[in-house]
Amino acid sequence: MDALKNKILNEGYALSSEVVKVDSFLNHQIDPIFMMEIGKEFHRLFIDDKIDKILTIEASGIAIGSFVAYQFKKPLVFAKKTKSRNLDKETYCSKVFSFTKQITSDIQVSKKYINKGENVLIVDDFLANGKALNGLIDIVEQAGANVAGIGIVIEKGFQPGGEEIRNKGYKLESLAIIKEMDKDHIVFED
Amino acid sequence: MDALKNKILNEGYALSSEVVKVDSFLNHQIDPIFMMEIGKEFHRLFIDDKIDKILTIEASGIAIGSFVAYQFKKPLVFAKKTKSRNLDKETYCSKVFSFTKQITSDIQVSKKYINKGENVLIVDDFLANGKALNGLIDIVEQAGANVAGIGIVIEKGFQPGGEEIRNKGYKLESLAIIKEMDKDHIVFED
Numbered sequence: 246m247d248a249l250k251n252k253i254l255n256e257g258y259a260l261s262s263e264v265v266k267v268d269s270f271l272n273h274q275i276d277p278i279f280m281m282e283i284g285k286e287f288h289r290l291f292i293d294d295k296i297d298k299i300l301t302i303e304a305s306g307i308a309i310g311s312f313v314a315y316q317f318k319k320p321l322v323f324a325k326k327t328k329s330r331n332l333d334k335e336t337y338c339s340k341v342f343s344f345t346k347q348i349t350s351d352i353q354v355s356k357k358y359i360n361k362g363e364n365v366l367i368v369d370d371f372l373a374n375g376k377a378l379n380g381l382i383d384i385v386e387q388a389g390a391n392v393a394g395i396g397i398v399i400e401k402g403f404q405p406g407g408e409e410i411r412n413k414g415y416k417l418e419s420l421a422i423i424k425e426m427d428k429d430h431i432v433f434e435d
Numbered sequence: 436m437d438a439l440k441n442k443i444l445n446e447g448y449a450l451s452s453e454v455v456k457v458d459s460f461l462n463h464q465i466d467p468i469f470m471m472e473i474g475k476e477f478h479r480l481f482i483d484d485k486i487d488k489i490l491t492i493e494a495s496g497i498a499i500g501s502f503v504a505y506q507f508k509k510p511l512v513f514a515k516k517t518k519s520r521n522l523d524k525e526t527y528c529s530k531v532f533s534f535t536k537q538i539t540s541d542i543q544v545s546k547k548y549i550n551k552g553e554n555v556l557i558v559d560d561f562l563a564n565g566k567a568l569n570g571l572i573d574i575v576e577q578a579g580a581n582v583a584g585i586g587i588v589i590e591k592g593f594q595p596g597g598e599e600i601r602n603k604g605y606k607l608e609s610l611a612i613i614k615e616m617d618k619d620h621i622v623f624e625d
Contacts, residue, residue: 268523268545268548269547269548273512273513273515273544273545273548274510274511274512274545274547274548275497275500275501275504275510275511275512275513276510277501277502277504277505277508277509277510277511278505278508280501280505281505303493303494303497304493304494304497304513304515304516307465307493307494307497307498307501308497308498308500308501308511308513310465310498311465311467311470311497311498311501311502312501312505314465314467315467315468315470315471315502318467318468319467320464320465320466320467321464321465321467321498322463322464322465323463323465323494323498325463325494326494327536333458346517354463355458355463355464357459357464358458358459358463358464
């Protein structure tokens with residue numbers, strides 16, 4: 246998605262060879278008009294996959310997921326990272342390690358909100374090592390639902406998550422794949 | 436907002452005299468078409484307040500905030516509850532106690548994303564004791580910006596947050612105010 250690559254180059258920057266800052270529009274401040282364009286692009290990419298539900302994980306996946314869900318006119322469900330006394334007792338649960346936060350957490354989805362046989366589109370802002378994504382796939386499959394597609398805004402192509410997921414046969418579409426980066430440059434895959 | 440009150444009565448339920456479950460459309464599963472209607476309603480209520488920016492707090496405020504921001508065509512910023520090594524060093528910070536999760540946390544917003552003199556509309560899913568909301572107000576005021584309005588989806592009118600905030604002179608609009616509830620009933624204020 247050229248508009249995304251341009252926005253990353255114009256508004257984002259590489260903090261190091263591993264961390265790209267896009268918090269002006271994607272994961273701290275949100276540009277809602279641009280996010281709706283991202284929603285439309287995922288709708289275009291997965292329109293033939295009979296999507297019943299969108300699944301993401303709190304927190305920064307929720308904005309993207311909201312606009313994707315709006316385009317599909319289907320519900321968004323977001324996995325929760327923290328225990329809340331208000332969450333249902335009956336949940337699907339998976340363990341996820343976050344490199345960004347250096348903690349392992351249980352992610353949970355109430356059993357009420359993913360049903361057997363549903364076609365689920367998983368979306369998230371970033372794909373690097375794929376830990377969060379594998380947790381979401383695990384939850385969909387525990388529910389007996391289908392991972393009908395995976396939509397990622399920015400994939401770090403130099404980290405192993407994307408290749409591992411594609412090798413397992415999932416339909417993974419990333420709107421921008423960073424091949425390499427460092428403090429003065431960001432290079433995308435074609 | 437009658438459509439919201441009906442949705443709470445039809446899809447939600449009171450778990451006790453203090454906890455109302457609306458996770459089928461508001462804070463775990465999200466109904467994006469309905470959320471866009473909520474966005475339009477807040478836009479109608481605050482259209483004269485020259486809003487420059489929408490501010491909310493992760494996680495369940497992000498979906499509402501996204502649709503409100505889309506209606507205003509202005510950026511959404513969400514305060515972060517957890518430390519991330521990718522967050523800027525320069526942040527506005529406030530301490531917030533969560534009754535739901537029984538923990539005190541620092542909430543933070545990068546100084547880049549709230550500017551002096553901006554008119555900020557704060558939005559959130561719930562208002563009960565007002566702890567999170569007071570943290571967000573504190574952050575806006577630390578930045579020298581104006582709390583131009585506060586939009587809440589569901590206010591628990593029997594808890595003190597709303598009255599305290601209104602008594603301080605803020606323009607607070609709640610789309611549904613629950614006067615009282617218990618396992619078999621939910622009563623709204625008119």
